[in-house]
Amino acid sequence: MPFIPDGKVSLAMLDYRINPVIEENLNKNGIECIKTVRCQELYKAVDGHPDMLMLHIGGKRIVLAPNIYEALTPVLEKKGFAVTKGATWLVRNYPGNIAYNVLKVGDIAFHNLKYTDPEVRKALEEENSVMIDVRQGYTKCSVCILDERTIITSDRKISRIAEKYGIESFLIKPGGIELKGLGYGFIGGASGLISRKQIAFTGSIESLNEGRKLVDFINNKGFEIITLFNEKLTDYGSVIPLKCHSI
Numbered sequence: 001m002p003f004i005p006d007g008k009v010s011l012a013m014l015d016y017r018i019n020p021v022i023e024e025n026l027n028k029n030g031i032e033c034i035k036t037v038r039c040q041e042l043y044k045a046v047d048g049h050p051d052m053l054m055l056h057i058g059g060k061r062i063v064l065a066p067n068i069y070e071a072l073t074p075v076l077e078k079k080g081f082a083v084t085k086g087a088t089w090l091v092r093n094y095p096g097n098i099a100y101n102v103l104k105v106g107d108i109a110f111h112n113l114k115y116t117d118p119e120v121r122k123a124l125e126e127e128n129s130v131m132i133d134v135r136q137g138y139t140k141c142s143v144c145i146l147d148e149r150t151i152i153t154s155d156r157k158i159s160r161i162a163e164k165y166g167i168e169s170f171l172i173k174p175g176g177i178e179l180k181g182l183g184y185g186f187i188g189g190a191s192g193l194i195s196r197k198q199i200a201f202t203g204s205i206e207s208l209n210e211g212r213k214l215v216d217f218i219n220n221k222g223f224e225i226i227t228l229f230n231e232k233l234t235d236y237g238s239v240i241p242l243k244c245h246s247i
Helices: 020-028 065-080 119-127 156-164 210-220
Strands: 009-014 033-035 054-058 061-064 080-086 103-105 110-111 132-133 142-146 150-153 169-172 191-195 196-202 225-228 241-244
Touching: 009 191, 009 196, 033 191, 054 119, 061 065, 061 225, 065 080, 080 119, 103 142, 103 150, 110 156, 119 132, 119 156, 142 156, 150 156, 156 169, 191 225, 191 241
Parallel strands: 009 033, 061 080, 110 132, 150 169, 196 225
Antiparallel strands: 009 241, 054 061, 103 110, 142 150, 191 196
């Protein structure tokens, strides 16, 4: 299942500029890291963010933006993935840069469907995903997924819509997350599940305004928090789990 691993993660996708300490700590947790390449058509702050450049449909299926298809496809195919070339060429500004930034929570996919890449929509429909239209285009950036029925976000509209579909949402205030070149980043871009019950953050969530409440919420849901870097929480475009260790 995309974003929600069945077991302990063995392979993850990261921004090519990820802090080396974060990569080292993932390696210590038994996770091999594949890094993106720079997408020169996007603005610098997000030009390597995996949640902007691709969507893991589930299993071995991945849709890649054509901008970076030639560079990343051989790497992913060596790992056993079936890679589809997206139909939408990413461009610098919104909404031309959101085609692959889809939030998939269980069997529900949230996105501004007017701008969703056609190959992504086709693949999700083949997986019998329920497609929900929202105004937010950066849906994956905006949301940290804990499980099929629990998310964390600073986006009030996504939070409200998710709860209509039976997904509990912990709403936090915007800000407090670094994204170099922009005012602030998002909680989804600063996190990723590394096992069924371990959520990793690319910095300390204690520094957020609701940090203590957020820690309590996550722990009360039965999750262990893994802090990959003991500095300010930073948006790197998500830690995207791709494979799990064999049991």
